[in-house]
Amino acid sequence: MVELLYRDDPYLKACEATVVAARDGAVALDRTVFYAMGGGQPGDSGSLTLEDGRSLRVVDTRRDSASDEVLHLLAPEQVPPATGARLRAEIDWTRRHRHMRLHTALHLLCAVVRAPVTGGRIAEDKAHLDFDIEMEMLVKAKIESGVNALVDAGHRTRTVWVSDAELDARPDLVKTMSVAPPRGEGRVRLLEIPGVDLQACGGTHVADTREIGALVVARIRSEGRRNRRVTLSIAQ
Numbered sequence: 760m761v762e763l764l765y766r767d768d769p770y771l772k773a774c775e776a777t778v779v780a781a782r783d784g785a786v787a788l789d790r791t792v793f794y795a796m797g798g799g800q801p802g803d804s805g806s807l808t809l810e811d812g813r814s815l816r817v818v819d820t821r822r823d824s825a826s827d828e829v830l831h832l833l834a835p836e837q838v839p840p841a842t843g844a845r846l847r848a849e850i851d852w853t854r855r856h857r858h859m860r861l862h863t864a865l866h867l868l869c870a871v872v873r874a875p876v877t878g879g880r881i882a883e884d885k886a887h888l889d890f891d892i893e894m895e896m897l898v899k900a901k902i903e904s905g906v907n908a909l910v911d912a913g914h915r916t917r918t919v920w921v922s923d924a925e926l927d928a929r930p931d932l933v934k935t936m937s938v939a940p941p942r943g944e945g946r947v948r949l950l951e952i953p954g955v956d957l958q959a960c961g962g963t964h965v966a967d968t969r970e971i972g973a974l975v976v977a978r979i980r981s982e983g984r985r986n987r988r989v990t991l992s993i994a995q
């Protein structure tokens with residue numbers, strides 16, 4: 760079982776690791792700081808540096824559900840390392856930190872817009888949630904001041920683990936209807952922003968909401984009959 764170091768410390772930028780498999784331009788490690796795409800958050804990019812100094816470019820990270828491995832996808836034409844090779848895995852921190860800021864911003868958006876969430880997605884420069892709500896209920900200025908007040912309040916975030924059984928007993932903890940919480944280990948990870956938001960989430964978040972920075976509601980638009988999409992971006 761691969762050790763997912765970002766779950767306990769999302770601020771870890773690099774780690775030493777050993778190659779457990781390498782095939783089809785993808786490398787699996789025994790431990791990693793790379794976040795695999797999931798829950799609307801993109802996979803990390805970065806580099807794998809071998810002991811001989813050779814550096815391999817990682818363009819994306821995916822979870823292989825069949826083998827339960829985290830696959831570090833190499834840029835084309837790169838020769839994968841041998842199984843057993845030791846290396847240093849390092850993520851593109853600026854990109855990941857923007858994902859963490861915008862991901863945490865979506866939790867704040869959940870607290871401001873009180874409606875069922877039907878989907879969501881995070882990119883480097885913007886993030887959105889889809890709500891099942893009437894258009895008239897979504898007022899740009901009100902949402903913007905709401906999320907920025909929560910940013911400025913400096914709320915701390917924390918990770919809480921519950922058993923699968925506890926989660927089944929608390930369906931309110933699953934906010935995003937289209938994204939099943941990561942199960943299979945007998946326990947599920949929750950992200951808590953005390954007094955603001957609590958929900959099942961496997962992504963990476965900032966420790967303090969002030970780290971997000973000022974937010975802008977970039978767009979509110981209708982996406983089909985039920986979905987109203989609210990898109991946030993970071994002001995600067």
Ligand SMILES: [Zn+2]
Nearest residue numbers: 862950960962
């Ligand atoms: Zn989250």
